[in-house]
Amino acid sequence: MITGTPKPIEEILQMLEPYDTIILAGCYGCVTVCRVGGEKEVEILASTIRLAREASGRKIAIREVCLERQCDPEYIETMRPYVEDYQAVLSIACGAGIQFLAEKYMLTPLLPGINTGFLGVTERQGEWAERCQGCGDCVLHLTGGICPVTRCAKSLFHGPCGGSSKGICEVGKDVPCGWQMIIDRLKSLNQMDNYSKLKPYKGWNTSRDGGPRRIVREDMI
Amino acid sequence: MLKAFENGADGVMVMGCLEGNCHFVNGNFRARARLARVSRILETIGIGAERIRMFNLSAGEGARFAAFVSEFAAEVQQLGPSPINVARQEAAKIPTGEIRV
Numbered sequence: 581m582i583t584g585t586p587k588p589i590e591e592i593l594q595m596l597e598p599y600d601t602i603i604l605a606g607c608y609g610c611v612t613v614c615r616v617g618g619e620k621e622v623e624i625l626a627s628t629i630r631l632a633r634e635a636s637g638r639k640i641a642i643r644e645v646c647l648e649r650q651c652d653p654e655y656i657e658t659m660r661p662y663v664e665d666y667q668a669v670l671s672i673a674c675g676a677g678i679q680f681l682a683e684k685y686m687l688t689p690l691l692p693g694i695n696t697g698f699l700g701v702t703e704r705q706g707e708w709a710e711r712c713q714g715c716g717d718c719v720l721h722l723t724g725g726i727c728p729v730t731r732c733a734k735s736l737f738h739g740p741c742g743g744s745s746k747g748i749c750e751v752g753k754d755v756p757c758g759w760q761m762i763i764d765r766l767k768s769l770n771q772m773d774n775y776s777k778l779k780p781y782k783g784w785n786t787s788r789d790g791g792p793r794r795i796v797r798e799d800m801i
Numbered sequence: 802m803l804k805a806f807e808n809g810a811d812g813v814m815v816m817g818c819l820e821g822n823c824h825f826v827n828g829n830f831r832a833r834a835r836l837a838r839v840s841r842i843l844e845t846i847g848i849g850a851e852r853i854r855m856f857n858l859s860a861g862e863g864a865r866f867a868a869f870v871s872e873f874a875a876e877v878q879q880l881g882p883s884p885i886n887v888a889r890q891e892a893a894k895i896p897t898g899e900i901r902v
Contacts, residue, residue, distance in 0.1 A: 627806075
């Protein structure tokens with residue numbers, strides 16, 4: 581899922597300073613699962629903003645909505661009948677959803693209520709960790725299901741490097757060495773021969789080096 | 802919890818089971834963690850973290866419940882009306898009145 585963290589309330593209140601009527605838009609997708617932008621978070625943030633503004637002597641009217649997904653046009657369209665009745669939209673979807681709203685509603689200022697994080701997993705309740713950087717050329721079949729691009733701090737393709745000590749990466753004592761994990765996993769799978777199948781270098785042309793990416797599926801159009 | 806303040810409460814008590822004795826195992830610990838978040842929000846927006854507190858007791862402790870309520874109500878009385886109620890009273894130009902817990 582796409583993860584994120586709430587923006588500090590002070591930053592949100594500052595963004596909202598020019599406005600007295602807003603829509604606060606959540607998303608039932610990834611941000612609901614990582615507890616940062618779903619229906620419940622919409623209610624909490626709306627209450628917080630209303631309380632803060634009323635205590636400061638200037639009320640704000642908030643319409644609370646939660647879209648099925650802010651990254652699909654059909655759900656964004658459900659806001660069209662009323663979006664121009666409000667001065668701004670504060671979205672707590674991921675950066676993709678917020679931008680898509682901004683594209684569809686050109687006359688309404690869009691404000692981000694969260695900081696979008698990474699593609700990750702729920703390791704346990706309340707704890708998420710990065711697993712994928714969307715490089716566009718997956719090699720997980722060769723690396724025991726552990727991504728060298730994400731799990732190695734240097735995104736090496738020929739680790740472990742000299743910064744690995746007792747299975748720990750030099751960037752932090754809580755960061756396992758991705759390449760040590762890969763080697764251990766390949767050994768346990770009896771697939772160490774995969775180590776020599778890895779490319780000596782990685783082509784990043786499928787990653788972000790060519791600018792924003794696009795997928796076109798002719799069979800789906 | 803925040804809705805209670807929006808609805809005019811000057812203080813909010815959250816009652817949980819005794820720690821280690823919750824039917825939902827760690828439900829009361831999670832409630833305490835959620836309350837800590839709300840406390841931080843209240844502090845940040847100027848309402849004050851001291852206006853919300855969690856108490857732990859069993860369903861059979863009526864006298865203890867009453868003591869907790871009296872204790873917290875007295876504390877909130879000392880704090881006075883919440884900034885929300887002050888703003889509302891000023892807006893409505895009515896004198897500061899009864900404290901609500």
